Amino acid sequence: MNSAINNLRGAFFSHSILTCTYEKKSFIIRNRFSHQFKRFHSSMGKHLAHSSTNVNGEDLPQLFSVAPMMDWTDNHYRTLARLISTHAWLYTEMVVAETIVHQKDNLDRFLAFSPIQHPIVLQIGGSNLKNLAKATELANAYSYDEINLNCGCPSGKVAGHGCFGARLMYDPKFVGDAMSAIASNCDVPVSVKCRIGVDDRDSYNELCDFIHTVVSRSPTAHFIIHARKALLSGLSPAENRNVPPLKYEYYFSLLRDFPEIRFTINGGITCISQVKASLREGAHSVMVGRAAYNNPWNTLGQVDSEIYGASRIHFSRRQVLEKYQIYGDSELGKYGPNKPNIRQIVKPLLHLFHSEPGNGLWKRKADTAMRHCTTIESFLEETLDAIPDSVLDSTLPIIPPEEEGVFFDKTLLPPPYKSCQVPGLCVRV
The missing domain is CATH 3.20.20.70 (Aldolase class I)
Structure with a gap:
């Protein structure tokens, strides 16, 4: 991406009314920064x-x-x-x-x-x-x-x-x-x-x-x-x-x-x-x-x-988790026993299924699994059955509408x- 974003103007958009639902129509914003900054020193x-x-x-x-x-x-x-x-x-x-x-x-x-x-x-x-x-x-x-x-x-x-x-x-x-x-x-x-x-x-x-x-x-x-x-x-x-x-x-x-x-x-x-x-x-x-x-x-x-x-x-959360599992298992105990531990590495994953079917059950199973699992692989094997395949394999959502x-x-x-x-x-x- 080497084109400059157009300095788009137009109607103002309300912080209070802009919603976070999604629709199919997309709007691409291009890089607007083509100017150079003045050198003070x-x-x-x-x-x-x-x-x-x-x-x-x-x-x-x-x-x-x-x-x-x-x-x-x-x-x-x-x-x-x-x-x-x-x-x-x-x-x-x-x-x-x-x-x-x-x-x-x-x-x-x-x-x-x-x-x-x-x-x-x-x-x-x-x-x-x-x-x-x-x-x-x-x-x-x-x-x-x-x-x-x-x-x-x-x-x-x-x-x-x-x-x-x-x-x-x-x-x-x-x-x-x-x-x-x-x-x-x-x-x-x-x-x-x-x-x-x-x-x-x-x-x-x-x-x-x-x-x-x-x-x-x-x-x-x-x-x-x-x-x-x-x-x-x-x-x-x-x-x-x-x-x-x-x-x-x-x-x-x-x-x-x-x-x-x-x-x-x-x-x-x-x-x-x-x-x-x-x-x-x-x-x-x-x-x-x-x-x-x-x-x-x-x-x-x-x-x-x-x-x-x-x-x-087009990639899915299942694919993201497969890559994250490799990373997580390589990090466990990297700086000494439990540094980092399972809970620290799993923590960012707990919001990956925000508002999705099965999210509540996934979090409850995750809380239990973090207490005894010794690898990220075993943690995911024990918990992901709470999330429907349709969610795990869905691709990225469509952008929010413009209001x-x-x-x-x-x-x-x-x-x-x-x-x-x-x-x-x-x-x-």
Whole structure:
């Protein structure tokens, strides 16, 4: 795929009314990224956020990505995801910089991945410049396609006790310096994942000040924007994903006010029809979180053909499981007894039959089998009779229908950002 996506415009599509049912009519979105990004620092141009990477001779832009999720997007999930979609960009779980530094003699356990997982992004967390730099240097040997800094996690363990994640949005100068340190120690593009604000620092101008400062102090040219603010006290991580209102107008205003920067939209997008609607409105790229984990077949199964325009390949979940079984049995005990164990390797499979006949029985049988099975092969033999052959052998679903509506309210777009609003905060280019 080497053609550029048309910059499609037209009617807005509603986040609230876009459904996730399927019909036969398909609509192919082509790669819209043909422009080159302005070099802010010519001496560090290699770190700019390229719109694509080359995988097996194919140019893959980062149109669709799966969000980094702690305890979810591990090696096992990413392997399953790649068996379903060859084009989606995958993000690791956040790996704390200190873990990498202190486990330098055991790095494979935390950083190694199969080459089939490309394109893949490593997300790092931390608030110590020296450790962030060293961790990046160590991770660079693993040939990730991008290094990302977590500035959006509101978890008490991360933003509270750890003093990083979303709390870093309070200190954009530090984030800029951290990104400079990260970029200086790797050979790939670097990016930041953040919220639109934190606590009462949630105005559009303050978000722009954050972006401006980070860009001014580093070669960062890609931001993943979770379109909700983070509340660092009073809400759980789950509540922080749902209670603060979505403000997509902030995201689309950033496209207007920072045309040299690439922005990925994240938050509240749960199916491919919504991904396509946001791309149609001009979003550079889209990141999907729990929908890609909780319903991988219906979500990831659409990505290659409907987002990237690849030919639809007809394969079944039975075929995916046959390949995953080979992978899983080769991984058992790789790093010592029960490291990983059956339960860890099976965990990503538990959502493969989301909303399908037999799904409930399959999960109950799986819970029992995980307690005594010693191989993935024996686990599947014991449990898959709960799923009808018609489900196991069915091929990928048809795309969601296109429904006209309003994806975001254009009347809510804030005025254009003109300059830094906080004296002493920003360093101007």
